[in-house]
Every structure is written in structure tokens, then in C-alpha cells.
Amino acid sequence: MAAAPVWSVDPRTGKQREQVAVEATAQEVDQAVRAARAAAGALADRTVRAAFLRSAAELLDASKDHLVEAADAETALGPVRLTGELARTSYQLRAFADIVDEGAFLGVVIDHPDDSATPPIPDLRRYKVPLGVVAVYSASNFPFAFSVPGGDTASALAAGCPVVVKAHPDHPATSELVASVLRRAAAQHGIPEGVLGLVHGFEAGVELVKHPLVSAAGFTGSVRGGRALFDAAAARPVPIPFHGELGSLNPVVITAEAVAERAEQIGAGLAGSMTLGTGQFCVKPGLVFAPVGADGDRLVKSLTDAVSDTEAGVLLDHRMRDNFVAGVAERAALPDVDAPVTPGAGSEHTVSPGFLTVPAQRLATDGGHDLLLEECFGPVTVVARYEDDAEVTAVLSRLPGNLSATVHLSAGEAAGQGRGAEILAELTPLAGRVLVNGWPTGVAVAPAQHHGGPYPATTSTSTSVGGTAVERWLRPVAYQNTPEALLPPELRDDNPLGLPRRYEGRQEL
Template identity: 70%
Template sequence: MPVPVWSVDPRTGQRRERAATEADAAAVDRAVNAAHAASAALADRATRATFLRAAAALLEEEAEAVVAVADAETALGPGRLTGELARTAYQLRSFADVVDEGEYLDVTIDHAAPELIPPRPDLRRYKLPLGVVAVYSASNFPLAFSVPGGDTASALAAGCPVVVKAHPDHPATSELCAALLRRAAERGGLPAGVLGLVHGFDAGVALIDHPLVRAAGFTGSVRGGRALYDAAAARPHPIPFYGELGSLNPVVITEAAARERAETIGEGLAGSMTLGVGQFCVKPGLVLAPATEAGDRVLASLTEAVGATPPGVLLDARMRDAFVAGVRKRAALPEVRAGLPGEGAAESGPRSPDGSVRAGVLTVPAAYLAAEGPYDLLLEECFGPVTVVARYAREEEIGAVLRRLPGNLTATAQLSAAECGADETDGAQAAEEPDEARRRAARLLEQLTPLAGRLLVNGWPTGVAVAPAQHHGGPYPATTSTTTSVGTRAIDRWLRPVVYQDAPPALLPPELRPHNPLGLPRRVDGRFEPRA
């Protein structure tokens, strides 16, 4: 008997509507085979670019309906979701531009050089799409990291059809967005099967095991992502699995920075850790702050700002229960102090206590995190609006704690003007005559660099710009690879290089023919040739 998938309002815990039906193995097989059959239709670059732009336009045309449904299922609010929809449309158009430009194909030609020792044959390389991509939607971004999100957009741009496993927190949003993408595909002459959608836990397992699936993208928990990662590796023919799993996103506040702008740092940290009710993968979850009068001012400012933040609704009751239990377990550790509770908000007006939580701040001496023990719990992500402030008495404690951290998406240094070299105008002179403040700052960045894929100075990690230079990834468990899931380089995940050696020109694909009939940017004999 078909198992219904219900859309649930997290504000009340009540069912809204029956949004879909869980997919059994046969339904998954149909979706994957339909996607595989659509591969040939996606081969044309102009068709793909038109499809991506049409998808962006349809999302914008239906923005009111999309935002309304997404808000009803996630409680993220119309303002936040309107911005997320704009980001999602921008991503789609950005990848359309990437497809048009063609640099992503990485066309590289080395002509034959028989005079070399050993002789070099004629070599011509470019990249081809892998095939059907499985995308596992994120709970906290129902648009930008879900059905029409970055994994889907980048895979389609690469020429890979997609089957999305919808997140159970927003099934109606997923259905609506999938329908819009299929409509955009059909307008451009593509089969609707280019974008498949399945629901249900068992469907997700069947999807990663399907022999026609050639790669997978995931955003979610360490536990769920690791299970899928292991399943992808255990297949008879293993496939690449690009997972974003979890991140603590450490922040280090130097004593000089705390003296210089304690209140500003505290307020900025509060805004970042409570943004989206703390449900961002780049939420700052561990802060190293000095155990000094200046550090006290930072903590006072942080606590005041967090205390003024109204309770918020988490994405579902399961996450709310895990958050409350996680905060309580951490607060129960000896020497941990709870500046604010970070638990349920019973007096939250019309909101249900089942879905509403207060933001919280926990403090602990940094020395307790420097060695293995029960305080290791504080070095694990707690999904929701809470952060741990570890107070260091000596600079050496910063390094001791950082050396114990797993991989992260981001790492942030809050530095003073002197540590940033703000009084230096000549970069060459500053490099030759560094003062002690600059040397300390440089050492701190050296310590942070191995920990994360994005390093911030005097900023906050929440907010990931969609740009060619962006990198959203990091050492495990932040991600399972060294690639990015945000920015135009995300397309690289779904491509594989192929080289033709001494192939006659008439047998070469158009991308590699001698006279560059497609006008693609190329690197020929080591020299870059821009797009014709």
C-alpha cells in the first residue's frame, strides 16, 4: 500500500496536506531510468543554458506561491525565504553563464612534439558529464540546497540529469519546485525526466545503490551523510559522493580585538549564531575568547544581544528535541556555565512549545578542551541557536584547542587594526618589516588554515556568496571531498576528463578540433586562448 508523505507545519506540529507518496524501489528505478534516457537531450550546451534560465524565471514568476509553501513547512519566514529564492535563481543563471562560456570544459591541447625526449604525442583533453546524479536535499535550505538548489543546478549545467531525494521537512515545496523545473525543461524541448523527485528513507537508500546513478550530492547530518558515503563506496562500482556533513566553524577573538571593539564583536557574533534560529551549516559554534576584562565585555555584549533575540521555531520537532537535549547535556558538564538557557520557550505566545526554542550561550575554560575527555562533547556541532565560548588564559591554549578540532567549513579570526596591518600602506614593506602584532595574527591564520575551506578575518561565516572564487567545503567531516558545493566550480564535481591521443581531426569531438569551431576558451601548448 502506498505510504503517504505529509506536509507538516513546524509552528503547530499539525499536518497541512498530503504532499506525495513514498517511492518504492520500482518508482526509484523509473525515475532513474527516465533521467538516464534524458542524458542525450542534455548534451547540447545552448539547450542546457536556456533550460537553466527558464527555471530561474519560473521560480521568480511563482515566487509568492513558492515562498508561502516553504514558509508553511519550515517556519523560516517570508523575508528569509524571499532572499533564498533570489539566491537560487541567481545560482541557476550563473551556471547558465558558465555553460555558455565553456571554460568549465577545461579544453587543453598539447601538439605532438617528436623532438622531445621522450617524444610527446598529440594530446587533446576536455571534460564530459558523469551521468545521472542523485541529490539529497537539505532541511535548512528548502530552495538553495534542495530541489532547485546548487547541487541540481551545477549537475544540470554539467549535462547530468538529476534525481532528487526530497527532504521530509518540506515535501510540498519540493513537489512545487520540481514541477516548475520540469515545466522549464519541457519549454526548452527537454524531457520532463531530466529532473526526477522521490520521497522516503527507503527511496534514498535505493537511489544511492542504483547502477545508473553515477554520483551523489548531499547536505545534512554527519550520521546520515556518512551512511550514504559508505553505501556509495560499497557498491560493486563505487561512485563519488560529495557530502556536506557538519561543521563547528570556530571563531578566535584576540585580546587586542576584544580591547578594541568588544561590543561590536559580541553583537556580530550574536547575530550570526542566531541567524535562521541557528540552523545554518556555517553557524559559529565554538568561540575562543580571552579570559580578561576585554573578554568579559565581549561576553556581556554577546549575552545581552542573544537574550534580546526572540524565541524561534526549529524545522521540526525532532530537531527541537535534539537541540534541547544537546544543550542540557553540555550545560551539565562541570565548569560549564549557561549564560542563557538555549532550551524550550514555553511562553512563546501563539507558537507551540514543541517547535520554539531560546538561543543560548555556554562558557567554559579553554583549558578543559585542550585534552581528550568528557568536554569533547563541546567540540561537536549542536544544530540550533547555541554557541560555546571557551575562555583562554594564555595564547598557547588557542593552539591547543585548535589542534583538537575536526575539519570545518569556515574558521574566523577577529583581529585588531594593528594585527591586520591597517597602519601599513605598502604591502611589500609590511612583509619585510612585520611587527609583533602582525606576526601573531599571521601565526593564528596559519593555525586556522588547515581546519577549514573558508577563512574569514573580522567577518562572520553566515552568508555564503555565490561567486567564482567561493569555496564551500572543508576537511572531513565538514565535507567528504575537497570540492565546493557553492560557486561556479561546483560544476567540476559532475565531470570527468577524457584525453584523445593522436586522433585524426575528423574523428575528434567538435570541442577538440584544430580550428576550434565552437570558439571555446582553450589552453594550447601551455598558452591560454580566450573564447573566440
């Protein structure tokens, strides 16, 4: 049987653009993984590794026009958004190059013998080593930043791990183009092109996570798809770490005092956040708590006006469009649910933004409205109107894990008056990032960033954005009573590589 073709599709028309590749067979997945493993040695030198990452960033920037054009044709995300995303991606590669140069991510700790301790401490030296080949599963909604050259790939390469990427079917041509750029960057530093493998097809993705030479996996996508791969990774004869980002509702609590102070501003900000990128951001606010009463009505009116002025948009593919139209219709049909701006189909290929309102009390118990507590991918949010703080607490206690949680406070509450600290304490167990007086869309690439959260937001406690994302692809090793001549240079007393380390209980920079 001939391998199935992989087509690039224009989401603005639903028509096939070109055949890009064919779906990889099990044998081809095996070849890609083995080629990646064979390339691992070329990443051992941190200087070479950092130079490779910087060259990749430079070549991506140099290919900007071509890459953005290809990505826009496959995703309809628009040149402005995609240009910014590509800049973020190249910045991320350079940031990981800096991390590789610095070396703190290796976590070097050296303890000399201490016979006076109980029990006695031998000579111990600890650092972190790469896990091995990493499987990366691309996201649909970020063809650069969470795809072939994205954070999972960049952090894995920074850790010294070769990568095999399972391309997302929504942007296969972009994936091929970007992979060729990264391979050219590798060649500039004598690194085999197998250091970055690329495969297409659903079955190829399943074969990849099961391959015995794959040591870890990173995933960004749906709960259903991510959970299936997570279970497959755990069911292997040798289970592997699976760092998956699956889904998030990203609740927002707006206090009565905040609404009284700036209802119109909050309503407009919410509209901009929930419709950004046609509602296709993983941190889109999907559930918003707003008080009943005149001030809450002002917020709803402001949100209504702003969303009504937002044009219909194209989702990443027609399957997502169909799911969105069906999902919002099912939610809108629930008792006591109103639609001040009805979300749904725009034209044949677009969707129109909107939002739903519901009494918060309906969500406080399992009364048939639990669908409103599930993520709906696209430009829609649910506004839960609450009578008192107890209703907010009751609903929050029923929420699953999230990437983000937000509270909007008044000036007095932000200064420590009222329930601000109490609300933060309620939100902290729910999410990996807690915001005050802002909106969750827009995830800065910074050392202190955390993009993750309790399940199903992610399947682990790690982050996929920021410098500490590299830790996912490393494991610690301790050497005990090992002669100096046999130690890796990272663990020698004279520190020939000049690494930051903890030496004899003191931090040395």
C-alpha cells in the same frame, strides 16, 4: 503493503497539513533513474542547456509568492528569509548558465606531437564530459538553495548531467512545487521532464545511491546520515563519487587585542550570527575563543545582552527541537560549564537561544568535554575562555574539519603586527573558508567561493557553492592521435565552438 504517505507538517504547530505524496518504492526509484538517463542526450547541446537554466530561473521568480508561501508553511523560516533564498537560487541558476555559455569548465587542452620531448609526446586532446545521472539529497534548512533547485542540481545540470532528487521530509510540498517549475522550464526547450526526477522516503534515498545507473551523488545534511550514504556509495560494485556536506563547528578566534579594541561590537555581531535563522545555518559559529579578563568579560556581557533580546524561534521540525533541547542540557551539565543565557525550550513548539562558557583548558585534552567540540544544530554557541595563546593552539589541534574558520584581529594585527598571520596559518588546515573580522553566516555565490572543507565538513575537496561546483560532475577524457574528422568539435584545431582552451601551451580566451 501500501506505500507510506508523505505528509507536509507545520513546524509552528507540529500538525500535518496535507498528504503530498507516498514514499517511492525500489521500482519507482528505478523508473526515475532510467527516465533521467534517457533525458541526458537532450542536455548535450550547451546552448539548449544554458537556455533551460535561465528559463528555470525566470519561472522560479515568476512563481515567487506561491513558492515562498508554501516553503514558509513547511519550514517557519519566514517570508523575508525565504524570498532572499529564492532570489539567491535563481541567481545561481543564471550564473551556471553563464558558465555553460563560456565553456571554460570543459578544460580543453590540446597538445600537438613533439618528438623531441622525453618521452615523445603524441597528439593529445583533453576535455571533460558529464558523469551521468546525479543523485541529489536535499537539505532541511534551505528549501530552495540546497534543495530541489539548489546548487547541486544547478551545477549537475550545467555539467550536462540529469538529476534525481531525494526530497527532504521537512518540505515535501515545496519540493513537488519546485520540481514542477523546473520541468516546465525543461519542456520549453524540448527536454524530457525525466531530466529532473523526484523521490520521497528514507528507503528511496538508500535505493537511489545504490542504483547502478547513478554515477555520482551530492548530499547536505547530518554526519550520521551523510556518512551512511557515503559508505553505501563506496561499497557499491562500482563505487561512485559522493560529495557530502555533513557537519561543521566553524571556530572563531578572537584575539585579546581585538577584544580590547571593540568588545561590544564583536559580542553583538556574534549574537546576530549564531542566532541567524534560529541557529540553523551550516556555517553558524559554534565554538568561539575569547580571552579571560575585563575585556573578555565586556564581550560576554555584550553577547548576553544581545542574545537575551533575541526572541525564541521555531526549528525546522520537532525532532530537531527535541535534539536541541537535549543537546544543550547535556552540554550545560558538564563540569565548569556556565550558561550566561540558558538555551533550551521556549514554548511547546519553539526554542530559546543561549550560549555556554567553559575554560578553554577543559577542551585542550580528552577530559570529558569533547561533546562541546561537536556541532549542536540550533541557536547556541560555546565560548571558550582562554588564558594564553597556547590554550587556543591546543584546542584547535583537536578540532575536526570545518566549512569555515574565523579570526577577529585588532587594526594593528590586521596590518601585519602581532600574531595575525600565525593564527591564519593555524586555521587554514581546519577549514575551506577562512575569514578575518567577519562572520561566517552568509555564503556568497561567486566564482572564488569555496563551500567545503576537511572531513566531516565535506567528504571531498570540492565546493558546493560557486562556479567550480560544476567540476564535481565531470570527468576528463584524452584523445590520442585521433583524426580531426573524428574528434568532438570541442577538441578540433579550428575551434568551431569558440571555446577558451590551452593550445600548444598557451592559454586562448
